[in-house]
Amino acid sequence: MIPSIPVTDPVGVFFIVLVALFAAPILAELVRLPGLVGTALAGMLLGPRGLGILESGSLMEAAGGFGLVYIFFAAGLELDLRKLRRKSPDAVVFGGLTFLIPLGLGYAAGTLVFGLPVVPAILFASLFASHTMLPYPIVQTMGLSGSRAVFASVGATTITDVLAMLALALTTAGSGTDWFFWLRTLGVLAAWTVGAALLLPPVIRRFFRRIKTGGPSEFLFALVVVLFCSAAAGLAGIQPAVGAFAAGILLNRHIPERSGLMYMLRFAGDALFIPLCVFYIGMLVDATGLVTIPGTAMLAAVMLGVVLVSKYASSLILKPLFGFSLGEVNISFGLSVNQTASTLAAALVGYRLGLLGETVLGGTVVMFIVTCALGPFVTRRAAGALAVESARGIEGRSxxxxxxxxxxxxxxxxxxxxxxxxxxxxxxxxxxxxxxxxxxxxxxxxxxxxxxxxxxxxxxxxxxxxxxxxxxxxxxxxxxxxxxxxxxxxxxxxxxxxxxxxxxxxxxxxxxxxxxxxxxxxxxxxxxxxxxxxxxxxxxxxxxxxxxxxxxxxxxxxxxxxxxxxxxxxxxxxxxxxxxxxxxxxxxxxxxxxxxx
Structure with missing residues (x-):
């Protein structure tokens, strides 16, 4: 029997999705693109706006929704709180610059160019503010992970992640714009944060100290904490993604970097949950609409221009402030320009709440694809130039x-x-x-x-x-x-x-x-x-x-x-x-x- 199109049988749906999650990253890496870019393109191709093989029904919505929560949990879990506490001047300054400049430029574009109201404009602007250090392995391979440009970028990533999550929490908590709304939202967010910080850590400590089951039980316990925080945040009127981010921070200090549990959590996210969310986002995007729908191509171009100009301007300011060389400026830009899964997830949250339209979601995917290709390219070139600079610095030695x-x-x-x-x-x-x-x-x-x-x-x-x-x-x-x-x-x-x-x-x-x-x-x-x-x-x-x-x-x-x-x-x-x-x-x-x- 020939299956009908679109495929609705759960087994058939997951078979097609898993084949796409397996094959798309391999094909993308053949053309030197990150694997998640191939996953998003596969979702666009197989989804209802592409070939129509899959539909974005309840099954894919549930899978994508859990992947969305997991992305924010992983962001909190990977947060390096020790670097945040060090407060290195160049990292703090760069973190502030690479958050505020894209936020300001994005807000101006959202209100003046596209006529967005205040709250959607802030959420729109926050899409440009955070970043992921996708090309970090490149600088590690070239022996530059200890350079001040890389260290500043690592610290700035931690700062922008926290601030972007705060912006997401505030803009998705309601539809008001007066001072009372903002004060109430901040109060609820603060109360929920204090409650979670007081109640959950003793339970987490007791589990890891007293329960010596290891393996699957620890993995499932971590997922229970994530979903509990997400559900509790939803009941308090806060986005579940914010609760998942908080769960990642709470579990951060209890899960060693090289432990088996950390490996399982990363493996589950990298292999299944995060690609599922990216694939689902790709299914929601109308690829042909980026060209045929009036204004969509311009919106994508403006979004791309905002992120490139603002991120490079943030890096360029480091030259007069801290005496960065041009190579260090370019490395900082290459490490901070990448908009990856967390940016897509934030856009999906806004899309689900009706704060951001389908065209913004499509523009975010375009920004995701271009920056994930550009960031590693710039970083590789800049790292080579910086290596030559460091070599010339010792040219006079006998x-x-x-x-x-x-x-x-x-x-x-x-x-x-x-x-x-x-x-x-x-x-x-x-x-x-x-x-x-x-x-x-x-x-x-x-x-x-x-x-x-x-x-x-x-x-x-x-x-x-x-x-x-x-x-x-x-x-x-x-x-x-x-x-x-x-x-x-x-x-x-x-x-x-x-x-x-x-x-x-x-x-x-x-x-x-x-x-x-x-x-x-x-x-x-x-x-x-x-x-x-x-x-x-x-x-x-x-x-x-x-x-x-x-x-x-x-x-x-x-x-x-x-x-x-x-x-x-x-x-x-x-x-x-x-x-x-x-x-x-x-x-x-x-x-x-x-x-x-």
């Missing part, structure tokens, strides 16, 4: 200041890593190439230490056999501190070339030195060590600067060479390349990518 460190944990990749490190090292540099094994403090630390010493002994042999190594006099030992490495406090150096890390219980002061041998201070130079994940960022001279060497490179971090290589080094590197594809070192493809002319 070869003696250059330090190259390789993290070794696999003997099979030791030789190609050492070959590449010596190729990058300036021949005039007296500094050694530093191989390091990180031994974590664990019950198996003694066994891991023996393995690490074996690998480092092989590194010594590899350095001794390397072309360009000094003769016998270079084999004189000297001992120096390797400060900052967890579980690796002392390093034995073969003069001029290579280091053997020895693990001990002592600190940097427990080091022996031969008379007359110069000390290598681990605190000097521009060597930044990140132990977690065994990723070691290296800042050396600008001519050929490895941003990071990790073992194995292909499993931890791609290596970007910032700047250009001179012809001599290019010829040497050509000898190490494989046939086609990315460069290979020692005949092994490590996924290296080269930048520069």
């Amino acid at each position: 070869p003696a200041d250059e330090r190259i460190l390789i993290a070794v944990s696999n003997p099979g990749t030791l030789r190609p890593l050492a070959d590449f490190a010596f190729l990058m090292r300036d021949p005039k540099s007296p500094e050694p190439v530093l191989p390091v094994c990180v031994v974590q403090d664990s019950p198996d630390a003694d066994r891991d230490l023996e393995q690490a010493e074996t690998i480092l002994a092989q590194a010594i042999a590899q350095g001794a056999n390397h072309q360009g190594l000094q003769d016998d006099h270079a084999q004189q030992d000297r001992v120096a501190g390797a400060h900052g490495l967890q579980g690796a406090e002392v390093a034995k150096v073969l003069e001029g070339e290579i280091v053997e890390g020895l693990t001990g219980d002592g600190g940097p002061d427990e080091k022996a030195q031969h008379d007359g041998d110069p000390e290598i201070d681990g605190d000097t130079g521009a060597l930044h060590i990140i132990v977690e994940g065994q990723i070691f960022e290296i800042l050396s001279r600008v001519g050929c600067q490895p941003r990071a060497l990790a073992d194995p490179i292909s499993e931890t971090l791609r290596l970007d060479l910032v700047g250009s290589l001179d012809e001599n080094k290019r010829e040497q590197l050509a000898l190490l390349r494989g046939e086609g594809g990315s460069p290979a070192v020692g005949g092994v493809d490590h996924g290296l990518r080269l930048k520069g002319p």
